[in-house]
Amino acid sequence: MTYESFKRNSQKEYLGFCEQKGYIYSVTLDAGKYAVVALRNGQVTVLITYTVQASPIFR
Numbered sequence: 001m002t003y004e005s006f007k008r009n010s011q012k013e014y015l016g017f018c019e020q021k022g023y024i025y026s027v028t029l030d031a032g033k034y035a036v037v038a039l040r041n042g043q044v045t046v047l048i049t050y051t052v053q054a055s056p057i058f059r
Contacts (some may be wrong), residue, residue: 001027001037006044021045 006012011028015036018024022040029035029049036048 001035001044001046003039003042003044006037006039021047 006025006027009027013026015024015026018038021038023038024047025037025039027035027037032052034050034052035046038045038047
């Protein structure tokens with residue numbers, strides 16, 4: 001993920017600050033797809049990507 005795409009993404013949530021990695025955000029990539037990224041000095045590092053699936057019980 002580039003800094004420009006991170007900046008344009010309106011579906012992000014600030015999670016906190018890490019001294020080693022920088023500012024930590026949760027970012028929505030697509031329907032049910034998310035990433036946890038670190039932002040430091042204009043560099044975006046993807047730490048984790050994950051997919052959320054609806055439980056059949058709650059459908």
